[in-house]
Every structure is written in structure tokens, then in C-alpha cells.
Amino acid sequence: MSIQWSGLSHYYAGGGSPVVFPDFSLPTGRHLLLRGPSGSGKSTLLALMAGLLTPSAGRIQMAGTELSTLSARQRDAWRGAQLGFVPQRLHLSASLSVLDNLALPFISAGLPPQPERALALLQQLGLQGLGARLPHQLSVGQAQRVALARALMRQPALLLADEPSASLDDAHAQQVLHLLLEVAAAQGVSLILATHDGRLVQPLAGRADWSLLDLAAGRAGEVPA
Amino acid sequence: MSALIRLAWRYQWAQPLTAGLNLLLLSLGLAAISFVLLVSEQIEAGVRRDLAGIDLVVGAKGSPMQIMLSGVFHLDVPTGNIPLATLKTLRAQPLVARAVPLSLGDSLRGFRIVGTERSYLDLYGASLAHGQAWTGPMQAVLGAEVAQRTGLGLGASFAGSHGLGEQGDAHEGSGYIVTGILKPTGTVIDRLVLTDLASVWQVHEAHHGEAHEAHEAEDRDEAQREVTLILLSYRSPLAAISLPRWVNAQPGLQAAAPALETARLLRMVGAGTEVLRGFAWVLLLAAGLSVFVALLNAVRARQADLAMMRMLGAPPWRVAVLVGLEAAILAALACVIGLGLGHGLCEILGWVLAERQSLRLSGAWFSSWEWSLPLLAAALALLASAWPAWRAYRLDVSELLQAPR
Numbered sequence: 001m002s003i004q005w006s007g008l009s010h011y012y013a014g015g016g017s018p019v020v021f022p023d024f025s026l027p028t029g030r031h032l033l034l035r036g037p038s039g040s041g042k043s044t045l046l047a048l049m050a051g052l053l054t055p056s057a058g059r060i061q062m063a064g065t066e067l068s069t070l071s072a073r074q075r076d077a078w079r080g081a082q083l084g085f086v087p088q089r090l091h092l093s094a095s096l097s098v099l100d101n102l103a104l105p106f107i108s109a110g111l112p113p114q115p116e117r118a119l120a121l122l123q124q125l126g127l128q129g130l131g132a133r134l135p136h137q138l139s140v141g142q143a144q145r146v147a148l149a150r151a152l153m154r155q156p157a158l159l160l161a162d163e164p165s166a167s168l169d170d171a172h173a174q175q176v177l178h179l180l181l182e183v184a185a186a187q188g189v190s191l192i193l194a195t196h197d198g199r200l201v202q203p204l205a206g207r208a209d210w211s212l213l214d215l216a217a218g219r220a221g222e223v224p225a
Numbered sequence: 226m227s228a229l230i231r232l233a234w235r236y237q238w239a240q241p242l243t244a245g246l247n248l249l250l251l252s253l254g255l256a257a258i259s260f261v262l263l264v265s266e267q268i269e270a271g272v273r274r275d276l277a278g279i280d281l282v283v284g285a286k287g288s289p290m291q292i293m294l295s296g297v298f299h300l301d302v303p304t305g306n307i308p309l310a311t312l313k314t315l316r317a318q319p320l321v322a323r324a325v326p327l328s329l330g331d332s333l334r335g336f337r338i339v340g341t342e343r344s345y346l347d348l349y350g351a352s353l354a355h356g357q358a359w360t361g362p363m364q365a366v367l368g369a370e371v372a373q374r375t376g377l378g379l380g381a382s383f384a385g386s387h388g389l390g391e392q393g394d395a396h397e398g399s400g401y402i403v404t405g406i407l408k409p410t411g412t413v414i415d416r417l418v419l420t421d422l423a424s425v426w427q428v429h430e431a432h433h434g435e436a437h438e439a440h441e442a443e444d445r446d447e448a449q450r451e452v453t454l455i456l457l458s459y460r461s462p463l464a465a466i467s468l469p470r471w472v473n474a475q476p477g478l479q480a481a482a483p484a485l486e487t488a489r490l491l492r493m494v495g496a497g498t499e500v501l502r503g504f505a506w507v508l509l510l511a512a513g514l515s516v517f518v519a520l521l522n523a524v525r526a527r528q529a530d531l532a533m534m535r536m537l538g539a540p541p542w543r544v545a546v547l548v549g550l551e552a553a554i555l556a557a558l559a560c561v562i563g564l565g566l567g568h569g570l571c572e573i574l575g576w577v578l579a580e581r582q583s584l585r586l587s588g589a590w591f592s593s594w595e596w597s598l599p600l601l602a603a604a605l606a607l608l609a610s611a612w613p614a615w616r617a618y619r620l621d622v623s624e625l626l627q628a629p630r
Contacts, residue, residue: 043623044623047622047623050536052535052536052622052623053623072540072541073540076535076538076539076540077538077540079536079537079538080537080538080539081538085536085537087533087536089529091529091530091532091533093527093530093533094239095235095236095239095240095527096232096235096236096239100232100235103228103232104232104533104534104537105537105538106228107228107229107232107534107539108534108535108537108538108539108543109537109538109539110229110539110543112228113228150537154538
């Protein structure tokens with residue numbers, strides 16, 4: 001998915017200075033490492049890209065669609081269809097089984113659940129046989145994969161992972177990154193990795209299909225070695 | 226939508242104790258309202274049926290309520306006897322269309338034996354299912370329920386017991402023969418054993434050691450005979466003004482207007498009904514508050530789940546509907562359980578009362594007001610879920626993107 005914004009800024013009601021983002025363009029087929037410390041505007045930018053916030057100024061285009069021209073309802077529909085999201089705390093519904101959690105993307109959009117798709121994804125991610133389990137019966141790694149499966153259920157064009165390595169040890173952090181890269185390649189989705197975790201930068205260094213947007217520095221470019 | 230309902234169901238029962246308690250409260254409230262409706266309507270309908278065009282009951286001096294209860298509903302003991310001559314006097318009144326005498330005093334296994342005339346059958350539109358009406362003394366026609374519960378058939382003989390309860394002494398040697406069985410009418414007559422007036426006189430004269438030869442009894446001066454009550458139907462509404470006053474002016478006579486007395490009775494019963502109804506409303510209010518608190522807590526606890534749904538493409542209204550559906554599921558279940566409980570309790574009460582040959586109540590009765598119970602439950606669900614659903618609607622999804630605090 002191609003992503004492009006210019007003159008983009010946002011300020012929150014209730015005061016504070018606006019968050020200003022450097023102009024940026026991500027061609028189709030490339031992935032983005034969005035880097036910056038807490039408070040640098042990462043979450044705001046993710047919310048703008050997801051159509052959850054409308055920019056105070058500037059334009060943001062996702063796959064050629066200017067989100068600010070869409071109605072709230074259209075933005076909801078667009079987000080459901082085009083965007084897969086893996087939140088930092090996974091947010092698997094504790095009272096629903098793995099399969100029910102995987103039905104949520106369809107139910108949310110008012111579509112009939114597709115258990116076959118869910119089972120196929122579980123198998124693909126090495127989670128076969130775990131469909132009936134509740135989230136608290138999963139290991140951390142299994143829960144990560146279920147959250148990823150949920151994000152992929154509707155075959156999105158863009159996968160957005162927010163701090164995927166937070167609170168994970170080095171080995172698990174690397175596993176998660178590899179899993180994301182594998183899935184992105186296998187499913188043909190663009191990946192946006194929002195992180196302040198330096199451990200995720202090194203493996204991506206020099207990769208031609210990755211761009212870096214450093215919000216603290218206010219610059220875009222290749223992922224440095 | 227069905228997937229959303231299934232999701233609401235899963236969320237609802239994710240907290241089984243809370244959901245169970247809310248369901249119990251709601252069901253009990255609805256059951257209480259349903260029960261009160263069913264019982265009060267059936268009592269009123271039963272009373273209307275049993276009144277059957279009886280405008281005035283004349284008995285011995287005493288409480289009009291007691292006269293009405295004993296003469297119309299056969300629930301109380303009569304106030305005494307009145308001279309048979311009164312019947313002739315009343316029939317001679319131009320304002321009286323019909324006068325039916327009743328002689329009480331005996332019973333068969335708790336069912337009252339009523340000495341009367343055949344016009345009593347006409348009063349309730351009763352017709353024979355089997356056999357024929359009495360043609361002479363000591364012949365009896367059984368009400369449908371009496372026949373069913375005693376198992377007596379045509380040609381069977383039985384002896385009545387003295388008194389109106391089940392513990393009276395049997396009138397040995399005074400056997401009745403069953404000549405007919407009535408079709409069910411749904412009125413008090415189903416619970417009566419009917420015979421002619423002469424049978425009751427004959428049995429009681431024998432009981433009091435006044436046995437005479439049959440021809441002597443027949444020769445007895447009718448002026449000395451007595452009946453217990455006389456049921457009157459007016460020829461004109463004007464009779465309601467003058468006739469009771471005339472009756473009450475006669476020595477030893479008391480008039481009871483069933484319409485007035487039943488209104489008084491229903492008012493008395495109504496006080497109890499109001500208490501029950503009030504209790505039911507308190508239960509429902511408590512249930513509504515409980516559902517409200519539970520939903521509000523659920524929305525707080527599941528804020529991330531709901532925000533995730535928004536992130537996955539759910540419009541705000543769908544998230545709000547999900548919360549509303551949880552309340553709706555509870556309300557729908559409570560409606561089914563509450564109505565079932567209300568009817569079940571009514572049926573049980575009906576059994577208990579039937580054992581005592583008292584009022585007829587059935588769990589199979591449906592009130593025309595019962596349709597309002599699902600609406601009431603739906604309104605309660607709507608009220609209880611309105612604020613939590615609004616909170617869900619206004620959920621800040623960008624919270625999902627914030628770092629854990």
C-alpha cells in the first residue's frame with residue numbers, strides 16, 4: 001500500500017502544542033519502521049493513518065485515498081478492510097476463545113465470521129488445535145501469534161504493529177520480528193512497525209524494502225546500519 | 226446480526242454469577258407481575274361468571290358478604306335459614322324475574338350438596354353430559370369436577386356428610402343416587418352436587434330425629450319449611466333501588482347485592498394484589514439497576530475489547546448495539562423464565578385451591594396484558610443499557626495506541 005502525507009499536523013483539544021510530522025511518502029511494496037520515544041507522536045501518527053483521528057492540518061493519503069475526505073462510517077469500513085492492527089498489549093478478548101477472537105474482524109464489520117479462514121491462519125502460524133482455548137490458556141508467544149492472526153483475518157493491505165517487542169526478552173523480540181517479516185512476505189502486506197526498541201532496528205538495517213521515519217529527529221530515510 | 230447476538234451472548238455469560246443474579250432478579254420481577262395479573266384477572270373473571278345474572282341474594286339476617294360468599298361462590302357458611310314462604314312472596318313481586326331457592330347444609334367429600342330447582346341449572350347455562358336431572362327426592366346431579374374427583378358415575382349412590390366441610394358426620398341411611406352428570410361450565414356449579422329441595426329437607430329431618438313416613442313429610446305444612454338462600458334476578462334495573470330495601474325491612478331477612486359485595490371483596494383482595502404488584506416493581510427496579518451497574522462495569526472492563534472492535538472496523542453504533550444486546554438477551558431470557566414462572570406458580574396455586582374446593586385458577590390462562598411484559602422487559606433493558614451503550618459509543622479508540630500505564 002502506498003502511503004503519503006504532507007503538511008501533516010495534529011493538536012489535541014485541551015491544549016498543548018500541535019504534533020507536526022515531516023512530509024513522507026512510502027511507495028507500494030515497501031515497509032516502514034516508525035521510530036521515536038514516548039511522546040514523539042508515534043501513536044498520533046498511527047491513529048491518523050488508521051483514520052481514527054483527522055489531521056488538524058495537511059493531507060494523508062492511504063493507497064491513493066485521502067482519509068479526510070471519507071465520512072466517519074467510510075473510514076471505519078476502510079480501516080476494517082485495509083488495515084490489520086497488532087496492538088502493544090495484544091488486547092485479545094479474555095472471555096472469547098481463540099476462534100471467537102478471530103471472528104471479531106468480521107463481526108465488527110457486520111460480516112459473517114469465516115471459521116475456515118481462521119483455522120487456515122492458525123495452522124499457518126503454528127497454532128493448530130488451539131482454537132477453543134481462552135487467551136489466558138496461551139503462552140506469550142502463542143498470544144502474539146493469535147493477535148497477528150486476528151490482524152490478518154480480513155487480508156489487509158497494511159499491517160500495523162505497535163511496539164510489538166515491548167516487555168519481551170531479546171529472544172522473543174527477535175522471534176516476533178521474524179514472524180512479522182515472514183507473514184508480511186507470505187501475505188503480501190505492507191508492514192508499519194512503530195517502536196522505540198533499538199533491538200528491532202538492527203535486523204532491518206540496510207534492507208532495501210524498509211524505510212525509516214525517525215520522529216525524534218524529524219527525518220526519513222533508509223534504516224541505518 | 227446473528228453473529229453480533231452470539232458475541233453478546235458470550236460476553237454476557239463471561240461473568241456467569243453476575244449474569245445469573247441479574248437474570249434471577251429480572252425473572253422474579255416479571256414472574257411476580259405476571260402472577261399478579263393472572264391471579265387477579267382469573268379471580269375477576271371467575272367472579273363475573275359465577276354471578277351469572279344474580280342480582281340479589283336473600284338470606285337470614287347477617288353479613289351481606291357472608292350471604293354472597295355462601296350463596297354465589299359457595300365459599301362461606303350461610304347466615305342461617307329463611308322461611309320457604311319468602312320464596313313465594315318474592316316470586317309474587319313484579320320486579321323479580323327469577324327466584325331460585327338454595328338449601329345448604331350437607332356436603333360430599335367437601336363438595337357442597339345444594340337443594341335447589343332446575344332453574345339453577347339455567348342460571349349457569351349448565352347442561353347434562355350424562356343422564357338426566359333429578360325427578361324426585363334423593364336423586365343427585367353431579368357437577369363436572371365433582372364427578373371427576375369423586376369418581377362417582379350414573380347410578381352410584383352416596384351419603385352426604387352433615388356440614389359443609391369434609392369432616393362432618395355421614396347421614397347414614399340417607400343415600401343419594403346419581404342420575405346425571407353436568408358438562409363442565411367453568412363456574413361454581415362444576416363443584417356442586419345438585420338435588421331437589423325435598424332431598425335436603427328429608428335428610429335433615431332424619432338427622433334431627435324427626436323421621437316420618439314419606440307421606441307425612443309430604444303433608445307437612447310448607448309454611449314450616451325453610452330454605453337457606455334465594456337467588457334473585459331483576460326484571461328491571463329499578464328493582465336495584467327498591468327491592469333490597471324491601472327485603473331488609475322484612476323481619477329475619479337480609480339482602481346482599483353480589484355486584485356491590487364482590488366489588489368490596491375485590492377491593493379487599495386488591496389491597497393484597499397491590500402489595501404484590503408493588504413488590505414486583507421493586508424487584509424489577511432492583512433488577513434494572515443491577516443490570517445497569519453490571520453493564521457499566523462490563524463496558525469499563527472491556528473498554529479495550531470494544532476499542533479493538535472499533536479498530537477492526539466496527540462503527541460506533543455497532544459497539545453500542547453490542548452492549549444493548551447484552552441487556553436485551555437478559556431481558557428476553559427473563560421474559561421467558563418470568564412468564565413460565567408466573568404461569569407455573571398460578572398452576573400450583575390452582576392445584577392447592579382445587580384441593581380445598583375453593584377458587585379456580587389455571588396456569589393455562591393467558592392475560593391480554595401479558596403482551597406488555599416483553600415490552601416492559603425491553604424498556605427496562607433499553608433503560609439499563611442506555612448509558613453504558615452511550616459510553617461504548619463514545620469510546621476513545623486512540624487509547625488503544627497509548628503505551629500501557
